[in-house]
Amino acid sequence: MMNMFILVIVSLLVLLLIGLVLYLLFPRKYHSADSVANSYDDWTNDGILEFYWGEHIHLGHYGSPPHKKDFLKAKSDFVHEMARWGGLDKLPAGTTVLDVGCGIGGSSRILARDYGFAVTGITLSPQQVRRAQELTSPEVNAHFQVDDALALSFPDASFDVVWSVEAGPHMPDKARFARELLRVLKPGGILVVADWNQRDDRRVPLNFWEKPVMRQLLDQWSHPAFSSIERFSELLEETGLVAGEVTTADWTAETLPSWVDSIWQGAVRPAGLVRFGMVGVIKSLREVPTFLLMRLAFGTGLCRFGMFRAVHANVPASEILSTQTGNRCVRS
Numbered sequence: 001m002m003n004m005f006i007l008v009i010v011s012l013l014v015l016l017l018i019g020l021v022l023y024l025l026f027p028r029k030y031h032s033a034d035s036v037a038n039s040y041d042d043w044t045n046d047g048i049l050e051f052y053w054g055e056h057i058h059l060g061h062y063g064s065p066p067h068k069k070d071f072l073k074a075k076s077d078f079v080h081e082m083a084r085w086g087g088l089d090k091l092p093a094g095t096t097v098l099d100v101g102c103g104i105g106g107s108s109r110i111l112a113r114d115y116g117f118a119v120t121g122i123t124l125s126p127q128q129v130r131r132a133q134e135l136t137s138p139e140v141n142a143h144f145q146v147d148d149a150l151a152l153s154f155p156d157a158s159f160d161v162v163w164s165v166e167a168g169p170h171m172p173d174k175a176r177f178a179r180e181l182l183r184v185l186k187p188g189g190i191l192v193v194a195d196w197n198q199r200d201d202r203r204v205p206l207n208f209w210e211k212p213v214m215r216q217l218l219d220q221w222s223h224p225a226f227s228s229i230e231r232f233s234e235l236l237e238e239t240g241l242v243a244g245e246v247t248t249a250d251w252t253a254e255t256l257p258s259w260v261d262s263i264w265q266g267a268v269r270p271a272g273l274v275r276f277g278m279v280g281v282i283k284s285l286r287e288v289p290t291f292l293l294m295r296l297a298f299g300t301g302l303c304r305f306g307m308f309r310a311v312h313a314n315v316p317a318s319e320i321l322s323t324q325t326g327n328r329c330v331r332s
Contacts, residue, residue, distance in 0.1 A: 040125035055106035059258040086192035101167025105132030122147035172224040182241040200228035229306035259295035
């Protein structure tokens with residue numbers, strides 16, 4: 001019995017070492033939109049992320065104040081909390097919604113099924129589109145397509161609501177991302193965004209240990225950069241397309257348990273070992289250092305979970321954006 005116990009411990013240590021080597025030697029650095037798409041294609045094809053995280057590839061909401069909650073329920077609860085926070089629960093059935101960075105469609109399906117919205121989900125990943133379509137029954141008014149959030153294929157003023165969860169870190173040009181989100185929104189429409197953000201380093205620069213941690217958080221999951229809550233709010237307002245001011249909130253405390261829960265899923269759901277074998281275990285262990293660094297970053301204030309709500313000004317986007325383009329030409 002003792003020999004078996006030692007064998008199990010040694011095997012786990014060996015697997016952990018292999019995962020750590022893969023983590024250090026093969027980061028998933030951002031190079032282009034293709035590197036983001038390829039990463040999500042891989043995660044979708046192997047099925048490991050969906051097995052442990054379910055249909056929602058985003059953090060969960062554990063209440064205010066946070067309390068113990070089922071990992072998968074916390075994720076679906078997040079969608080409802082975000083809808084209420086954004087005032088979307090007061091909108092009528094048939095409201096058109098664009099879900100930017102829809103993943104495999106978890107949020108889109110809830111918005112369509114539970115709120116009666118007509119939802120279009122977009123992602124860079126063809127495999128995510130395929131999987132979202134497989135998971136969506138015909139009676140749910142949610143449709144999915146490959147599209148680029150920095151160059152959306154939709155005309156100005158196409159949607160009543162634009163919704164985005166944790167897509168911003170993949171955007172190399174945050175100002176362009178802000179413009180596109182608002183460009184396709186109708187005058188009077190609502191923008192609701194949830195995102196991973198870093199502390200505003202214009203006020204408090206990153207220190208000696210925060211810089212290498214941030215570098216790993218960017219390199220491991222194809223992130224070119226994080227914005228701060230303050231800076232992304234400014235970028236939204238600088239488009240000239242926001243009526244009044246952007247409303248923000250910090251949901252770091254409400255979402256923080258997600259990081260440790262993500263790791264814990266591997267222990268409480270051993271069926272994954274049978275389903276995915278040793279390769280799956282190694283792939284899962286490869287992600288553990290990033291989860292731990294995320295927990296460290298969000299727990300110490302290096303990162304924050306930002307919420308953004310804006311109402312589109314009652315002017316055509318083309319009018320504002322063409323004026324801004326003209327002004328840039330004059331200045332140059």
